[in-house]
Amino acid sequence: MKQVKKSNIVRFSRFHRVIGLLACLPMLSLAFTGILLNHSELLKLDSIHITNPQILNWYGMEPKSEPVAIEFAGNWIATFENLLYVNGKLIDQGASSPTGVGMLDSALVVTTQDSLLLIDQNSNTIIEKLGRENLPRGKIRAMAVRDGRVLLDTITTQYSAPPNISQFIEDNRSPLPLPQTSAVPKDLYQTMVANWRSQGLSLWRFVLDFHNASVLGSSGTVIMDVAALCMFGLVFSGIYLWSQRPR
């Protein structure tokens, strides 16, 4: 009886050691990254973006689409991976393809399918952004500025607005031609890609991916599950070993 009990203790000890070793690396990673994530606001992890090319390559941060661009009076307006760029400078996020460019007073007027932006062409900053609530219903297919008025076409209807773009009213005119899009110059493209890559991965995301081991893809989930099961094993085998220690 004593012999059986001793061999059980030996087996449990071996088991406890093996699963402890198996779980230690994932658990150490979990603990360290957990502390960082708990204080992510203080550490501003979401504001710091990873720019290391090797890490970005590891994440597969390669663009899946080509920019859609319109050239107007020496200005390049392009959308790329839902980001709007003017002359290579990131202007807006969550943007669809550009549908028109014009000049109003000294500001660039740029439309996407669902927004209109007034952009200061010296600083390439947004003066004003009009969303769906300020635009006619329906996706914008084309826009132009003529004689100080902003002409805007949806798929079904033509509209125009005065220079202050206070209100779009239906316009009895023929539809505007669709915008001519073209490829951006290579140097602008490289600037946009570099910017897009730097926007894509925050330090918070990187730490979180280590925390849940998703840096290893689907395998990471399994590894963490196994490590967690090892923790159960550690606890129960530990309790058993503690209960068997000589009094």
Add this chain to the structure above:
Amino acid sequence: MMNFQRVSRVIVSLCLHALSGFTACSIAIADTIYQDPSDFIDEVFLGAPPAVSILNIIGKRRETVSKILDHPPSILRTRYWMKDTRSVWILEEIGKSKPITAGFIVENGQIQDVRILIYRESHGGEVRHDFFTNQFSGATLDSDLDLTQSIDGISGATLSVNAMRRLATLALYFDKEARTQ
């Protein structure tokens, strides 16, 4: 009796199998439009919205907005609708990496309603639910430009929650500024 050597070998082989790897897949998430902003405006003003007004964000006002948002505003002016004691603001702020579009109804200097109109992130969309947005009802601004009501966070949606707090503060500030201009 359980064979612990065998169990250990099984666990090790599971780990090795897991390490043999798959590639992670990514899912493209489109914008989720919970309510078209135009419909929101129509709903608030019962189909007869007032003429739109413009508030410039320049000078001291710009400094204050930068303080509220914790970054300079990306625009120089914003539009709003105001009728009697009510003003409506459609505002945008980046949550984690994409903008959240939200509508705010301010009545007598208090938040009356908050609505998530367009959500573009893949996570954190819990902020659209009433259990979260109802917390803003009745909130005003104190002298330090903080909300007078505490807003509970949502686990896994911290950045979206923070973005909504900033936007609510902004809506109240803009309402105050719009009434004095």
